[in-house]
Amino acid sequence: MDIAAIEGSINSVGYGISVIGAGIGVGLVFGMGMQAIARQPEARGPLQTNIFLGFALIEALAILGFVLAFAI
Amino acid sequence: MSADARFLAAEPGCHLFPGEGEAGCGFEAPSVGMFSPEPWLGGIPGSDGIDLYLVLLLVALGASLLLWSWFSKKLNLVPGRRQGVGEMFVLFIRDQITRPTMGAKGDKFIPLMTAIFTLILFMNVSGLIPGMLPVNSDLSFPAMFALFIFVLTLVVGMRQQGGWGYIRNQIFPPGMPKPIYILVTPIEALSVFLIRPLTHALRLFATMFAGSLLLAVFAYGGWYMLSLGAEPALAGLSVLFSGAALIGYLLFFLFEILIMLVQAFIFTLLASLYLNGSLESAH
Numbered sequence: 001m002d003i004a005a006i007e008g009s010i011n012s013v014g015y016g017i018s019v020i021g022a023g024i025g026v027g028l029v030f031g032m033g034m035q036a037i038a039r040q041p042e043a044r045g046p047l048q049t050n051i052f053l054g055f056a057l058i059e060a061l062a063i064l065g066f067v068l069a070f071a072i
Numbered sequence: 073m074s075a076d077a078r079f080l081a082a083e084p085g086c087h088l089f090p091g092e093g094e095a096g097c098g099f100e101a102p103s104v105g106m107f108s109p110e111p112w113l114g115g116i117p118g119s120d121g122i123d124l125y126l127v128l129l130l131v132a133l134g135a136s137l138l139l140w141s142w143f144s145k146k147l148n149l150v151p152g153r154r155q156g157v158g159e160m161f162v163l164f165i166r167d168q169i170t171r172p173t174m175g176a177k178g179d180k181f182i183p184l185m186t187a188i189f190t191l192i193l194f195m196n197v198s199g200l201i202p203g204m205l206p207v208n209s210d211l212s213f214p215a216m217f218a219l220f221i222f223v224l225t226l227v228v229g230m231r232q233q234g235g236w237g238y239i240r241n242q243i244f245p246p247g248m249p250k251p252i253y254i255l256v257t258p259i260e261a262l263s264v265f266l267i268r269p270l271t272h273a274l275r276l277f278a279t280m281f282a283g284s285l286l287l288a289v290f291a292y293g294g295w296y297m298l299s300l301g302a303e304p305a306l307a308g309l310s311v312l313f314s315g316a317a318l319i320g321y322l323l324f325f326l327f328e329i330l331i332m333l334v335q336a337f338i339f340t341l342l343a344s345l346y347l348n349g350s351l352e353s354a355h
Contacts, residue, residue: 045172049345056342057263060271066278070104 011069018065025058087299088313089306099296102288107209107281128207132194139190162186165340173344174351181347188217189340192276196332199284200325202291206332209280211273214339218273221343229350238350264349272342279335283328290321 033051037044088099111121143158151159165186170178195213199206208214229238243261244253294317299310 049173049348052338052341053345056268056271056275056345059275060267063271063274063278066282067274 015065015069019062022058022062022065025061026055029054029058087301087310088297089299089302089310099293102285102292104285106285106288107205109205124205125207125210125213128198128204129195129213132191132198132207135194136187136190140187165189169337169341170344173341174348177351178344178348181344185340185344188343189336192217192339193332193336196280196336199280199287199332200329206280206284208276209284211277214273214276217276217339218269221272221346222269225346225350228347232351242349268346272339272346276335276339279331283324283331286324287321287328290317290324293317294321 029051033047036047040047090097108120109124111123114121116122140158143154143161145154147155162182166179166182169189170182170185174181192208195207197206198204199209226238229242232238233241242264243257245256245260248256294314297310297317298314300307302310
């Protein structure tokens with residue numbers, strides 16, 4: 001007896017799960033970045049650069065998940 | 073799945089509550105097929121033919137060329153109103169994108185970054201017209217942008233730091249204890265030469281793709297639920313349903329405008345961040 005049967009592809013569910021991690025990571029990066037800028041506004045330039053580098057690196061995971069959801 | 077799927081929900085008689093003597097039919101959500109429109113002139117070897125994307129690309133290209141040639145017509149030392157607005161945009165690119173990432177030595181890239189920002193913005197905004205698609209929702213266009221930026225970083229880096237010097241600075245970041253390099257070098261090599269250019273293209277593509285799919289689901293879902301031919305009670309209910317879908321559509325439309333601006337900004341910002349790695353050896 002099937003208690004819960006799923007038809008078709010569950011790739012999008014997997015993508016949704018993979019995005020949780022990336023969401024937490026992006027939130028942490030920007031939250032911590034805002035804190036750092038608030039504590040030391042004169043260091044805004046290099047901090048902003050590093051915020052966006054970290055954001056790009058973390059969001060890469062979400063994007064890889066998005067691609068795999070369609071590719072596999 | 074062909075491009076027909078996007079028109080299926082708009083067929084007459086295909087509604088949530090079928091009227092008298094009509095056969096009900098299921099909702100066919102807009103699918104990935106909506107991103108491969110039928111070419112008007114196919115059969116060109118090595119391409120998809122002349123389709124909606126190519127026309128929209130040419131329109132976006134022409135619009136950005138026209139905009140900037142209009143801004144830079146009859147330049148004066150004391151800017152008039154038109155020139156002032158143009159200078160405001162350039163100053164925005166300089167103060168928000170190139171100066172924070174590359175510093176004053178990146179000023180020679182301001183024209184390039186302005187061009188990329190404007191072109192990507194126009195290529196995104198074409199998706200706001202109902203029935204059209206954002207040009208960047210086809211992977212080939214952002215991929216060419218990212219490939220161009222990747223090749224540019226390689227060329228600039230190798231001219232500034234020498235061929236091997238550039239690669240060494242990228243994959244052996246200085247100032248680390250020797251054993252750490254066993255861990256760091258593969259990660260850095262993979263990140264700089266593979267993941268960076270790939271995600272640079274895919275970020276723009278994925279947000280445009282997902283955004284316009286979302287808008288299409290709201291639009292076709294709203295039309296599908298609007299069944300005026302049914303009994304009065306059900307028809308009233310269906311108007312409520314599709315009104316909710318319309319509100320959702322409008323909200324996400326505004327959200328999409330924001331996303332399009334932000335993605336054009338982030339693409340340009342990351343491009344100048346990656347160029348910064350080529351301009352200076354290490355930080």
